[in-house]
Amino acid sequence: MNPLELLAIILLLPLASAGIICLFLRRGGYWASAVSVVAALGIMVLSFVFLLRWDGQTISGSIPWLQLGQDYSFELGFLFNHEAATMLAVVAFIGFWIHVFSVGYMDDDKDKGRFFGGLSIFMFSMLGIVLSDNLFMVFVFWELVGFSSYMLIAHYWDQDYAAAAAKKAFIVNRVGDFGFLVGIAWAYHYYGTADISAITAQIQSGQSGVVTGIGLCLMCGFIGKSAQFPLQVWLTDAMAGPTPVSALIHAATMVAAGIYFMVRVFFLLSPFALEWILWSGAIMTAFAGFCALGQTDIKKSLAYSTLAHLGYMATAIGLGFPGLAIMHMAMHACFKATLFLCSGSLIHACHHEQNMFKMGGLWKKMPVTFIAFFVATLSISAVPFTAGYYSKDTIIASAWGKFAAGHGDAYAWAFGLTMLGALLTALYMGRMLFVVFFGKPNSEKASHAHESSPWMTAPLVVLGWVLSLGAGWFVYNWGWADGVMNGLIPADVAQFMVDGYSHAAGGWEAAHHLFEQSGAHWVEWLSIGCIVAGFLFTFFFYGRGPSQDRLQAKAPGLYHVLERHGWFDDVYDFYVTHIQQRFADFIAFLDTALIGGLVVRGTGAVAGLVGMVSRSLHVGSIHGYVYWFIAGVLLFGAFALGLLR
Amino acid sequence: MSGVGLNAYLFVAGLLFALGFFGVLLRRNTLVIYMCMELMLNAVNLALVAFSRYNQTMDGNLFVFFIITVAAAEVAVGLAIIVALYRKRRTVQVEELNALSN
Numbered sequence: 118m119n120p121l122e123l124l125a126i127i128l129l130l131p132l133a134s135a136g137i138i139c140l141f142l143r144r145g146g147y148w149a150s151a152v153s154v155v156a157a158l159g160i161m162v163l164s165f166v167f168l169l170r171w172d173g174q175t176i177s178g179s180i181p182w183l184q185l186g187q188d189y190s191f192e193l194g195f196l197f198n199h200e201a202a203t204m205l206a207v208v209a210f211i212g213f214w215i216h217v218f219s220v221g222y223m224d225d226d227k228d229k230g231r232f233f234g235g236l237s238i239f240m241f242s243m244l245g246i247v248l249s250d251n252l253f254m255v256f257v258f259w260e261l262v263g264f265s266s267y268m269l270i271a272h273y274w275d276q277d278y279a280a281a282a283a284k285k286a287f288i289v290n291r292v293g294d295f296g297f298l299v300g301i302a303w304a305y306h307y308y309g310t311a312d313i314s315a316i317t318a319q320i321q322s323g324q325s326g327v328v329t330g331i332g333l334c335l336m337c338g339f340i341g342k343s344a345q346f347p348l349q350v351w352l353t354d355a356m357a358g359p360t361p362v363s364a365l366i367h368a369a370t371m372v373a374a375g376i377y378f379m380v381r382v383f384f385l386l387s388p389f390a391l392e393w394i395l396w397s398g399a400i401m402t403a404f405a406g407f408c409a410l411g412q413t414d415i416k417k418s419l420a421y422s423t424l425a426h427l428g429y430m431a432t433a434i435g436l437g438f439p440g441l442a443i444m445h446m447a448m449h450a451c452f453k454a455t456l457f458l459c460s461g462s463l464i465h466a467c468h469h470e471q472n473m474f475k476m477g478g479l480w481k482k483m484p485v486t487f488i489a490f491f492v493a494t495l496s497i498s499a500v501p502f503t504a505g506y507y508s509k510d511t512i513i514a515s516a517w518g519k520f521a522a523g524h525g526d527a528y529a530w531a532f533g534l535t536m537l538g539a540l541l542t543a544l545y546m547g548r549m550l551f552v553v554f555f556g557k558p559n560s561e562k563a564s565h566a567h568e569s570s571p572w573m574t575a576p577l578v579v580l581g582w583v584l585s586l587g588a589g590w591f592v593y594n595w596g597w598a599d600g601v602m603n604g605l606i607p608a609d610v611a612q613f614m615v616d617g618y619s620h621a622a623g624g625w626e627a628a629h630h631l632f633e634q635s636g637a638h639w640v641e642w643l644s645i646g647c648i649v650a651g652f653l654f655t656f657f658f659y660g661r662g663p664s665q666d667r668l669q670a671k672a673p674g675l676y677h678v679l680e681r682h683g684w685f686d687d688v689y690d691f692y693v694t695h696i697q698q699r700f701a702d703f704i705a706f707l708d709t710a711l712i713g714g715l716v717v718r719g720t721g722a723v724a725g726l727v728g729m730v731s732r733s734l735h736v737g738s739i740h741g742y743v744y745w746f747i748a749g750v751l752l753f754g755a756f757a758l759g760l761l762r
Numbered sequence: 763m764s765g766v767g768l769n770a771y772l773f774v775a776g777l778l779f780a781l782g783f784f785g786v787l788l789r790r791n792t793l794v795i796y797m798c799m800e801l802m803l804n805a806v807n808l809a810l811v812a813f814s815r816y817n818q819t820m821d822g823n824l825f826v827f828f829i830i831t832v833a834a835a836e837v838a839v840g841l842a843i844i845v846a847l848y849r850k851r852r853t854v855q856v857e858e859l860n861a862l863s864n
Contacts, residue, residue, distance in 0.1 A: 737860035743786055 120167065121178045124195050127163045127209075128244050131156050135237035143230040150220050153233035157216040160240060164209035168202060177250050177314055188309075196250030196314055200380050200443050204247045207450045211369050212240055214576035218458050219361040221572025222465055232272055232359065239265035239366060246374050252301045252311040255378060259297070259338065262371045263290050269366060270358035282354035289351040293341015300334025304385070307331065317384050332390035335382055343375030343427045346401050350686050352424055356416040360461030363416055368423045368457050369450035376430040376446050380439040392527055395435025399516075399534035401428030406541025410548065415460045415473040418549060422497065423453055425538055426509075432531055433512045436519055445508035448496070451588045452505055455493040455581040462486045462573050463553065466566035475560040476553045482566050485574045487554050489581025494546045496585040498648045499539060507589035510644050513539060517640050539644050543651025551659040771812035778805035792844055792854040803833050 134156030142149040179194020197205075216236060223232055242265055245258030263286075271283035305311045307328060308319055319325045339345070344352035355367050366372070379386070379394070386394070402425050409421035426449045433442035464471055466483060480487040496503040499510050513535045520528035558564035568574065734745060778801055785798030807826045814822025848854055 739856040739859060740787070740790075747783070747787070 120171070120176050120197070121195055123163065123167050124176075124197060124248055127160055127167065127205075128241065128248060130159050130163070131237045131240035131244065135234050135241060138230055138234035138237060143234075145230045147229065149230040149233045150223070153237050154213075154216045154220060156237055157213040157240065160244070161209045161213040164205050168206060171197075171202065175314075179250055179312070191253050192251060192312065193254055194250040194312075195248045197248060200377065200439070201247055203443050203447055204377050205244070207373075207447050208240070208243050208247060208370050211450050211454050211580065212243070212365060214580055215361050215365040215369075215454060215458070218364070218461065218573050218576040219359075221570045222361050222461050223359065224570070224572075226359075228272065232269070235265055235269045235272070236361075236365070239269065239371070243370050243374065246378070250313055252304060252313065252382075255381075256294075256298065256301055259294065259342065259374075259378075262366075262374060263287065263294070263342070266290075266355070266362075266366050266371055269362040270355050272359050272362070273357070276357070278354075279357040282351075282357040286351040286355045289348050290341045293337045293339075293348055296334045296337025297339075297341070300331050300337065303328070303334060304331045313381060316382075320384050327385060327387045329387040329389045332382075332386040333393065335385065336379070336390060336394060339375035339379050339431075340397070341375075342378075343372050343431070344424055345375075345427060345431055346397050346404070347685075349401065349405070349424055350689060353412075353417045353420045356414070356420050360416065360457060360464060363420070364454045364457030364461065367420065368453040372423060372427055373430070373446045373450065376427065376434065376442050379431075379434050380443055383434070383439045386434075391435050391437060393435075394431050395527060395531055398428040398431025398433075398435055399531040399538075401425065402432065402538035403428075403534045403541065406538045406545065409545040410541070413474055414471045415463065415476075415549065415553065416457070416471055418473070418545060419453070419456055419460060422456075422542065422545065423449075425542065426453065426497070429509060429512050429535060429538065432516065432535055435531070436512070436515055436528070438512075438515060441508065441511060441515065445512060448504040448508045448588055451580055451584040452493040452496040452503075455489055455577065455585050456497065458573070458577055458580065459486050459490040459493065462569045462577065463566075465569055465573070467560075467562040470560065470562045473549060473552050476563045476566075477559040478555065478557040479563065479566055480554040483568045485568055485577055489577040489585070490550065490554070492581050493585040494550050498543045498546055498651070499644065500648060501645065502589070504585055504588035509539065510641065513644055514640050536644065536647065540647040540651055543648045544655055547652045547655030548659050551655055551661075555659075556661045768812055768816045772809055775805045775809035775812065778802075778808065781805075790856050792847070792856055792859070795856070796840060796844065800833065800837070803829060 134152050137152055138145065138149045142152060145152075176197040177195060179192040181190055182193045183189075183191040185191075216233075219233070219236065223229055226232065239262060242258045242261030246255060246262065249255045249258060267283045267287045270286055271280050273279040274283075301311065304316065308316045308325060310316060310319075320327060341348050344350075352367060352372065356363050358367075405421045405424035405428060409418045409425065412418035412421060426445070430442040430445050430449070433439070433445055460471075462483065463476060463479065463486060466479075466486075467476060470476065492503070496505040499506040513532060516528050516532035516535055520526070520532055558566075734741060782798040782801030782803075782805060785801065786795050789795050789798065807829055810822040810825050810829075812822075814820065814826075844854065847859065851859065853859070
């Protein structure tokens with residue numbers, strides 16, 4: 118079996134599963150979940166078989182799909198390289214465990230068939246994005262993940278807010294995808310091909326240059342899918358979907374697909390585009406961190422945290438270290454999936470109560486969830502030697518390193534904003550941890566909570582206890598541990614997991630090296646200080662597990678701003694209802710009056726008039742016929758004789 | 763061509779044609795209209811013969827023979843139609859033959 122065939126099997130397995138579920142198991146209940154989970158297990162096993170046998174060479178191959186004339190051809194193909202390896206490992210592994218979790222979480226749901234069918238469709242589309250070798254194919258799968266996201270957010274379709282959230286996610290993504298499509302068309306026109314490796318080759322050989330516009334247009338797609346500024350409004354609403362969906366799609370994989378795509382087309386990004394991404398990411402890091410402090414809904418707070426961390430990844434790309442972005446994506450997938458799954462476990466235990474101030478004191482009742490949540494909290498706050506530390510602190514430090522190397526003031530800003538983001542991370546995660554698990558239960562539901570079923574706790578153990586803690590240990594040491602931690606993970610596994618970071622241009626090592634050169638070790642201490650300060654502060658502020666937010670009591674004005682997400686939604690609402698609606702009314706008026714009235718009905722009216730006139734000729738009077746006949750003959754004769762010219 | 767020249771023939775032919783023309787336009791009896799059409803045919807025949815004579819060729823005469831033949835066939839068909847119409851509608855007045863209107 119050659120590698121391409123194996124990749125094709127990996128890609129088509131979830132499609133087959135989705136087909137079986139959608140065609141035969143719509144009402145299948147547990148059978149549907151069984152098919153989907155088995156497919157996910159198959160993906161994971163095959164992916165790891167593939168990765169362990171992979172020799173590190175780029176694999177690509179394509180078949181012609183559409184041939185338009187001589188010059189235009191669209192192809193279907195795979196391009197498998199280092200960043201794809203890391204992404205494949207993340208999607209397959211985390212996808213499987215979230216499938217397992219879903220079995221437990223959705224046990225009381227009526228529509229298991231639809232849900233698991235949607236999960237399989239999502240896995241198919243996500244793997245498609247990971248493996249595609251040309252922009253068109255990426256776009257097709259891009260839209261497919263958008264569709265799966267839409268379908269799964271609206272899983273509770275009978276709730277108005279879920280249906281509205283699904284529509285919002287879809288429509289906001291349309292805005293980004295428009296730019297994306299323009300970028301693809303532009304790239305295709307400019308480079309004469311949409312094949313990623315072919316474009317890379319062209320640029321590297323100096324045959325054609327990098328166009329800033331193309332990079333910015335493709336970035337639009339990333340901004341939509343990764344919910345970066347200014348299209349960040351959909352992600353928090355997307356939390357209306359079931360929690361496993363929030364974990365899989367809106368934290369670990371789909372929103373990171375934007376980052377992954379940016380890494381894939383990194384060679385297309387000009388310095389200007391990179392600076393744009395840097396600013397957008399760094400600002401998002403701080404902004405979303407603030408907003409996370411103002412949420413009472415545990416999932417919305419986590420969604421803002423996701424936005425902040427996507428901002429970190431964008432910052433890494435903007436710094437010019439795509440490998441670092443891939444690494445943070447992988448680490449983030451581990452701990453953020455854990456956090457979401459923990460919140461799912463909590464929500465399930467508290468009978469679908471999502472307000473964290475209605476929980477409290479749960480650490481005794483739900484020890485497994487608590488430990489997983491605690492570890493993931495440490496990891497996301499980048500406590501040294503947890504997974505998040507290796508990527509997040511490297512991003513912050515390399516921003517400083519870039520500035521110290523004299524690349525410009527923008528990097529100092531990026532450093533400041535990401536450092537602020539780190540402090541905010543500690544604040545909102547500490548707040549969540551203390552409010553949910555400490556003190557005493559603040560509601561009837563929370564006092565009856567008990568630990569979830571093994572279906573749900575097993576993924577928490579794997580993703581939380583193990584990976585959130587140790588996913589970063591295969592990265593070489595930073596400071597203390599001198600690579601000791603590497604021994605904990607088998608060398609060949611470490612190999613492909615580390616591939617995406619070090620081989621991709623400007624990976625973790627490059628970033629780390631840059632930071633080492635600047636010699637500013639106070640940066641590490643500063644970030645650790647931020648974490649400690651954040652946790653201490655939140656412990657004193659929220660340590661008793663209060664039943665309402667003390668920030669709201671102390672500073673209602675500030676809290677209100679945070680709660681309203683900085684009024685972004687209101688601004689967009691105003692724009693849509695007032696400006697866009699007016700404009701649409703105007704266009705509609707033009708359409709009905711000018712086009713409908715004048716052009717369409719006008720042409721019809723001309724025919725009608727001619728009909729009216731000619732109808733009056735044909736009233737059955739023979740004399741009338743003769744008159745006209747003779748008039749015609751005379752006219753014709755006059756022409757023939759040349760009397761009329 | 764002594765005495766009576768081409769113009770005289772053509773004048774008579776035009777007169778006959780005009781007579782037939784206005785007859786077709788103004789009379790209401792189908793049979794009369796029909797006879798007027800024959801009158802127009804004959805006016806043309808006359809003109810053709812006159813030209814034929816004037817040009818010293820037989821083309822016009824040939825034409826006339828054809829026209830007479832066709833006219834005879836036409837009379838057979840047309841009259842049959844008119845008779846059938848009369849039997850069906852008991853009238854030959856054109857303004858009453860308006861079954862196709864409205």
